Amino acid sequence: MNSSETKMPDKESIILMASATLALVVLMADLSLPLGVAGGVPYVAVILVALRSTGPRQAIGFAVVCSIFTMVGFYWSPGGGVLWVVLLNRFLALFVIWVTAILGLLLKRNQLKQLQSEIRLEIISDSAPLMIWQVNEDGEWEFLSKDWLEYFSLESDGRGYNNLLEQIHPDERDLFSESYQGAFNLGRSFQVECRLRGNDDNYRWMLIHGVPIPHIGKEFAGYIGTCLDFSRRKQMETELEKARKMYYHHDKMVSVGTLAAGIVHEIGNPISVISGAINHILGQQGAGVGSQEPDDRIQEQLQTILKQTDRILAITRDVAEFSTVEMDQTEFYSVNEIINRSCRLMEYDSKTKGIDFSQQLSGSLPALEGKKEHMTQVLLNLLSNAVDACNEVEGNHQITITTALLDCAILITVADNGCGIEPMILDNVSDPFFTTKPVGKGTGLGLSICHTLVENHGGTINIDSNLDTGTSVSVSLPIP
Known part of the structure; x- marks a missing residue:
């Protein structure tokens, strides 16, 4: 700002000058008129103007000044009028001046309190x-x-x-x-x-x-x-409910596993007896024991029975091993061995009929340390999803399992030529309880559990899928 420019007066200065000017005007009018005509009541206008200021001092000060001017007007105004009327006029003027000042200040204080309350409310509401x-x-x-x-x-x-x-x-x-x-x-x-x-x-x-x-x-x-x-709390409640359902599901599966182990044990005993008896009969017929010559047809039927009992025993051994209650300690295991066992278990499922399982396993993979039953569960879930995807479309179905050594990690890939996954839901397939299968056909926990188990091994899962052409799931496990 240039020094030649005049500084504009602020609001308080304007109110002060206006009140003083108005007080002088009223005083001059009071002094120029007869005592019986003029009065101090117009000084109320001065008080009202002074009340426009921010503080109470101006209003009190001008009330004092107006009171003095009222008395000055009483002594110096031209004579005239009845004395008691003049005195009453001046007394009423003083009364009105101070009542106006006091009531104005009280009203102003209430307005200030209300304004402060509104400001506090605004600050509280904003913070x-x-x-x-x-x-x-x-x-x-x-x-x-x-x-x-x-x-x-x-x-x-x-x-x-x-x-x-x-x-x-x-x-x-x-x-x-x-x-x-x-x-x-x-x-x-x-x-x-x-x-x-x-x-x-x-x-x-x-x-x-x-x-x-x-x-x-x-x-x-x-x-x-x-x-x-409370969206965050709602999300936590939802996650807690999902965790609770997963816990109940896990507890249920543990009970099923325990029951399956008992059933497998009970089935295995009589099957072993049957297998032993058939081997004994075959041994006797092969040695020519008895009066009759060995019958080729009976031999063939006995061989078929023996083959099927061996298959039942293999199933019971695999199920018993898979349903064994896991221990806390880890162990070294072969990835290729787990893949072989998982594929063998899947072949027992009737849904795999007509599906070609192809294994392309690297022979130079080191052993991994961890819980092999966890990795068996991961592979069974991935293979089960691949089988379901293949059964959704017609044609020649193939599931390919490959292993490779890549950047200090073992890469396991399960690829199928099934129905594929829609791009819009690809990001949600690993969420707990998310499933596209009909009610009763799936829990929506398979891939979620796979992610958890693989992450516990320090690994990652990547899913690549094209609708109507197939899905490829890659599991990367770090080498210790």
Whole structure:
């Protein structure tokens, strides 16, 4: 700013000059008129102007000045009028001056307190970790906090705000409407959990709570309430519920495994007896024991029975080994051996009929340290998913399992030529309880469990799929 420019007076200076000028004008008028005509009542205008200032000192100061000017006018004004009327006039002038000053200061103090309360409310509403709102008895919005305005991208006065029901998720819209309208009609508090759509078109879980506003002379003057975002807590509750279901599922599978181990043991004993008896009969016929010559047809049938009993025994051994309760300690195991055993177990499933299992296993893989039953479960889940995908389409079905040594890690790949996975759901297939299979055909836990078990081994799983051409799942396990 140049030194030649004149500094503009502030508001306080203008009020001070206006009050002083008005006081002098009233004094000059009082001194120029007869005593019985003039009076001190016009000094009230000076007090009203002085009350426009921010502090109380100006109003008190000008009340004192106006009182002095009133007495000066009494002594120096031209004579005239009845004395008691003149005295009463001056007394009333002094009374009105001070009543105006005192009442004005009290009113100003109340206005200041109200302003401070509004400022405190605004600060609290802007700094509180929730949104604050207020509606009147007609249901019209009176106040919306800063967070509320930002959440819905509204102007500071709330212009352009649509009906709140339009922002609530359709699944909770009727519940909110019934709770709010029912409480509004009765003038009672309410609380509703619902999802609100924000300015990014995403829904977040909100706890909306409202309490009636007390008002003198009215039973109900509207609501003041809060809106708390508890999406994080809702997500944690959902994850906790999923974990609980996974725990129950795991506990159920442990019980099934224990039961299966017992059944396998009970089946294995009589099958072993049958197998031993057949071997004994074959041995006797081969040695020519008995009066009759060996019958080739009987020999063939006995060989068939023996082959099937051996197959049953192999199944029982594999199931018994897989259902054995795991220990906490780890061990070194061969990846190729686990793949062979997993493929052998899958071949017992009737769903694998017509599916060609091809193994392309590297012969130079080192042993891995970990829980081999975990990796068996991973491979069985991946193979089971591949079988289901192949059965969804017609044609020649093939599942290829390959192993390779790559960058200090063993890479296991399970590839199929099945139906593939839609791109829009590919990112969700590993979520717990997510499944595209019909009810009763899958739990949605297979890939989720695979991810957990592989991560416990320090490895990773990658899924590459093309719709109608097949899926390839790669498991990378670090070498210790």
